Amino acid sequence: MTMPSHKAAHCIPPHTLTRLAREWLAEDTPNFDPAGACVGSQEVEARLLCKTPNSVLAGSPFFTAVFTEVGCTVDWVYQEGEDIGAITLTAVVKGPARCLLLGERSALNCLARASGIATRCSQLQAAAAAERGWHGEVAGTRKTTPGFRLVEKYAMLVGSVSMHRQDLSGMVMLKDNHVLASGSITQAVREARSVCGFSSKVEVECQSADEGREAAAAGADIVMLDNFQPQELHVAAHVLKEEFPALLIEASGGVTPENLAMYFSPHVDIISLGCITQGCPVVDFSLKVQKPATPQAF
Known part of the structure; x- marks a missing residue:
């Protein structure tokens, strides 16, 4: 189940927004700002324009937090999660x-990246919704930009896909290297x-139905069928679901x-995609300071 976009911002603690903005x-400005000397502190107005058609707005809490920190105000014309078009006053x-x-x-930077991810997520979710009879979830991965994960995971929420686990502490995922280091899938699951x-x-990340069967028998809650061709995936997922009806099956790779x-x-519960964050296009925004009105001479 997805969260309404307008409520996604309520998940971000205010102190986290302040910390990130700072x-x-x-x-960006570790010491002096020489260019500030030529513009001074006169009050100005700038208009935020979206320049990419068919986009989803995301990242407004971060955008607002940055400007709040430097003593500016932001009035939004569009709200989080709304569709926006090219050359749109936002x-x-x-x-x-x-x-x-x-x-x-x-x-x-925050707005462009978050909106790009939310736009891609919205497109993927629309494709999933169009597939009648599939009740699973499209999900992101942990393949995020270092130091920017919260923004990118938040954008997934706005785009209505599952964030998957937040980090290594959020859920146990035993990948091939964990299994190799521990000796077996069964041993890795028991120790975790x-x-x-x-x-x-x-x-547990599995490369075959047999590995999936071992993981489920050892007590895994979710089996990831990794890098399967679609037809092979359908067969393996069907076999595992028949033997372990409560098992969740994730397709990835x-x-x-x-x-x-x-x-x-119908046998696949989650489909995760690294391309939600890796190689995802950004939405192009520009911020244009308006020229002060010239007083009329009387």
């Missing part, structure tokens, strides 16, 4: 000129379960927006 601003930012320009790039107990699910439909199956 970090981004400090990265928001108006007001504040001291030098402060507005201090926040411009950091704020735009002894630590995480009842409060965390255990998922090699799935793209173009071939997603080939992976839909």
Whole structure:
């Protein structure tokens, strides 16, 4: 089940927004801002324009947090999760000129990246919804930009796909290297379960139906069928579901927006795609300071 886009922002603690905004601003201006001397602190207005057609707006809490931190205000014309088109007035930012320009790039980076991910997620979710009879979830992965994961995971929420696990602490996923290091799937599952107990699910990456069967028998909650061709996936998922009806089956590896439909199956519960964050196009926004009105002479 997906969360309404307008409620996604309620998941972000205010102190987290403040911390991130301060970090981004400090990265971009670690000491002096020489260009600030030529614009000063006169009050200005800037218009945020979306320049990419068929986009989904995401990242407004981060955009607003950056400008709040430098003493500016943001009035949104469109709300989080809404569809926006090319050359669309999206928001108006007001504040001291030098402060507005201090926040411009950091704020735009967040909005462009988050909106790009949300747009792709929305497209994938639409494809899933069009597949009648499939009641599973499209999901992201942990293949995120270092230091920017919260923004990217949040964008998945806005785009109505599952975020998958947040980090290594959120859920146990035993991949091929875990199994190789521990000796067997059974041993890896048992040792992981002894630590995480009842409060965390255990998922195992498997390369065959036999490995999936071993993982399920050992107590795994989720089996990831990794890098299966679609037809092989359908057969393996069917076999595992017949033997372990409560088992969740995830398909991952090699799935793209173009071939997603080939992976839909009544026996597959989750389809995860790394391309939700890796190689995802951004949405192009620009922030244009408006020229002050020239007073009329009387």
